[in-house]
Amino acid sequence: MSLVRMDLNISLDGIAATADQTPDNPFGEDWGRLVEAYTQTRTFREQVLHDTSGAGTAGLDDDYARGYFDGIGAEIMGAGKFGLHAHPDDPDWRGWWGEEPPFHTPVFVLTHTPRPPLEMQGGTTFTFLEASPPEALALAREAAGDRDVRIGGGPTMAREYLRAGLVDVLHVGITPIILDKGIRLWDELRGLDRDYEVSSEASSSGVVHVTFTRARSA
């Protein structure tokens, strides 16, 4: 049976969505620091930047980056990850993932203001819908077939899925920086660890990879 998976980058103080975006720097400096080790991996360069030169880091961070892209059959993401919040009034806005986004699967974008679907190059289709977490998950499971479903974030949506007990595997890459502003992942998730096996690995980059794996019911 396919798994519901989630991969997020957080700071040491648990910030998963940064808050220093400006018109000139739509991702913000904090975001750059938060995902620095990930964006330096060979896999990120290949999959997101379409850089086939072989540049980028290998090693543990790259192993997790490769795992992020492996075996996913559909994704659910919040409107912010697609980029709707940045361009709410532009019906022609096609997101900030380029014409060939790195998903290569159906992607369900949760929004209160649905718009027509977008078919991108490389197999990514964006479908915009207003739905509860379980409703969206049912659609994504059907689209994914026997492959896994990724809950793509941001953290507010991620927390809804975690609180509802809908996530089988949660991987967080913890970057050892302290941001103290933004949206924290762990709020109102007291005791989450009790439903999971938890394991940790440290990368030479300083990033710590913590994986929560839920015991499957029989």
Next chain:
Amino acid sequence: MSLVRMDLNISLDGIAATADQTPDNPFGEDWGRLVEAYTQTRTFREQVLHDTSGAGTAGLDDDYARGYFDGIGAEIMGAGKFGLHAHPDDPDWRGWWGEEPPFHTPVFVLTHTPRPPLEMQGGTTFTFLEASPPEALALAREAAGDRDVRIGGGPTMAREYLRAGLVDVLHVGITPIILDKGIRLWDELRGLDRDYEVSSEASSSGVVHVTFTRARSA
């Protein structure tokens, strides 16, 4: 020159002081879970429980536990770590560290209600004083000679020392549990990492050890 060091156990969501204490369980269940890997080490059993049987875990958690006790010449702690808050009206209360506390050095307890000093077995002396962080540090440095000074916590005091730039080495043992209530270490410490080298190691217990080491001025 001696260093100012701090070692704290925190949860994945940064909680360093737990909040589920009861009269029947003065440390609380959360505290037990937070420090479980540490209290299972051979060093903790020897140094705190006076168990010389050799029981307890070896390995990375024990290496950090041994580092915690090595080379300290004086400690500064908050009233809560001594136990004053639990027995505010008992002038004969001698703290919850037993008659032979594991410090074996002068200990300066910061409190708004000073009381006479206590001389314990094994070289620990408790001195109670109302002082600013730099004032207390000057006293502790003098008492420590060429050995290191430990800032013992709790987290409110720890944050004051960190914000004031007075800590040379901060080690946090991060236990992969989510508590979501208690006092968080990282609040208002945005950018702390910029003043330090940061390294990470993961233990088979699941605990992640992150060490901030400040570049020394020449």
